Amino acid sequence: MAAVSVWQKSSFSSDEDAPNCLEVAATQGALRLRESEEPGTVVTTTATGLAALIRHIRSRR
Template identity: 65%
Template sequence: MEATSVWQKSSFSGNEDAPNCVEVAATAGTIHLRESEAPHTELSTSPAQLAALIRSVKSPTGHRTEAR
């Protein structure tokens, strides 16, 4: 990922120095995720795939939903 990308933490993560947070950054057409305790390990996905994951996690039945 580009060094100029800005990583952001959720406001639910507590203070800025909290070590157990998921961080997110975006570049052209790609979403990057990492664990703050392991910042050199990164997962990359598309916005549509991440949206599908979030919909699935939020689903009361827990069933997979298709990306749109």
């Protein structure tokens, strides 16, 4: 039986029911990211990979 992912919306979402939110789910050894308007499209990464992406985005400001 496949494990069910528990998705959590970003705290930056303006509204609990807003359709354009980043959602994250933690699994064994990985993080899964998706856009709430496209729940079938999921990006899987590690905590290290996500931290590197966030650092890169912040450095580009």
